[in-house]
Amino acid sequence: MIYKTLITVIALSMTVISTGVSAAAEGxxxxxKxxxxxxxGCHGADGNSANPTWPKLAGQHASYIAKQLADFKGKKRSDPLMSSQATGLSEQDIADLSAYxxxxxGSQGAAxxxxxxxxxxxxxxxxKKKGIAACIACHGPTGAGNPAAKFPGLSGQHAPYVEKAMKDFRSGARSNDMNSMMRNIAEKMSDKEIKAVASYISGLH
Ligand code: HEC
Ligand code: HEC
Structure with missing residues (x-):
């Protein structure tokens, strides 16, 4: 099972790497800055947001940040506060902000x-019983993610934001995950499981 997941992940990563090279301006x-x-105002000057329902950006992979900004701009992901922020960004702005x-x-949290x-x-x-894949397969043992595959870093992320993100994947309110990688997982998770894993992630480093 884990073996199979890993094979899938590696195969997916390769696709991402081979299709992702051409784009992206140099940040x-x-x-x-x-x-x-x-x-x-929302994410903090150094990318550590004070409000725990708003994501920390500090230390996040530039490739993942750039994808999210492009998704907000292209209306593949939407949020009442964030969407309008991305509308006016050029490709160069996105690359520069992601690099910064x-x-x-990233500040550390506590589980x-x-x-x-x-x-x-x-x-x-x-x-295994519920068919929920281990997060570690894509997000790594310390939550570092994988920049080439655009798997986000999760370590130290605010628990309330992680919880919201999982529930948005579960309901389909967030659907910008390639090949439904996150929606397939979140749809099998209970509120209790989401809360527990979100808390663990916030303390992961
Ligand atoms: C008015 C508040 C606000 C401002 C200003 C704002 N954001 Fe956001 N941003 C949010 C919220 C809220 C979310 C989470 C949306 C959700 O829950 O899906 C978010 C999400 C993001 C994400 C996705 C993070 C992730 O982990 O998936 C990125 C990247 C981002 N913002 C970058 C920026 C950048 C760059 C700017 C400045 C150009 C900016 N934001 C300005 C509120 C804001
Ligand atoms: C098969 C690979 C894979 C597995 C397994 C996986 N994830 Fe993900 N995860 C992703 C990808 C890819 C994204 C980014 C989707 C996008 O582009 O918006 C993501 C995004 C997320 C996000 C949103 C991060 C942010 O900053 O908005 C959270 C939270 C998350 N995953 C938690 C988990 C948890 C918890 C588990 C285990 C129960 C898990 N993931 C298992 C691939 C995976």
Whole structure:
């Protein structure tokens, strides 16, 4: 099962790498910093948002940030607060902003001890009976993700944001995940499981 998942992941990664090279302007972090003032209000000047329902961007892979900004701009992902922020961004702006936030250091969180052990079990082993794939296969043992495959880093992300993201994948409100990779997983998860894994992720580093 895990073996099969890994094969799928590797195959998917290869597709992403081979199709992803041509695009993308070269990002300049310094230029990105100059353009990031408007983002700071919600995501924090260094990409560590104060409001836990808004995602941290600090230390996130530039490739993943750029994909999300392009998705918001192209209306493949939508959010009442975020969508309008991406509308006016050029390809160069997206590359520069992604380079800037990727270079910042993500702040650490702390997992709720009561939830973390159930969360750790799911993250590391999935749930075979329910067919939930282990998160570790794509997001890595420390939550570092995989920049070439655009698998986001999750370590230290705010638990309430992770919980919202999982519920959005589950309901289909968020559907910009390639090959339904996240929707297929989230649809099998209960509220309790989502809460536990979100808490574990917030303390992961
Ligand atoms: C008014 C508040 C607000 C502002 C200003 C804002 N954002 Fe956001 N942003 C959000 C919210 C809220 C989300 C989460 C949307 C969701 O829940 O799906 C988000 C999500 C994102 C994501 C996806 C992160 C992930 O982990 O998937 C990126 C990337 C992003 N914003 C970049 C930016 C950049 C770059 C700017 C400045 C040009 C910016 N944002 C300005 C509120 C804001
Ligand atoms: C087969 C690979 C794969 C597996 C397994 C996987 N993920 Fe993901 N995950 C992804 C991809 C790809 C994305 C980015 C989707 C996109 O482009 O928007 C993602 C995105 C996410 C996000 C949104 C991050 C953000 O910043 O908005 C969360 C949260 C998440 N995954 C949690 C999990 C959890 C929890 C598990 C295990 C229960 C898991 N993932 C298992 C591939 C995977």
């Amino acid at each position: 300049n972090a310094k230029a990105g 100059a353009k990031s003032g408007v983002c700071a 936030f990727a270079k910042q250091t 709720d001890e009561k939830l973390a052990s159930a969360g750790a079990k799911l993250y590391r082993g999935g749930n």
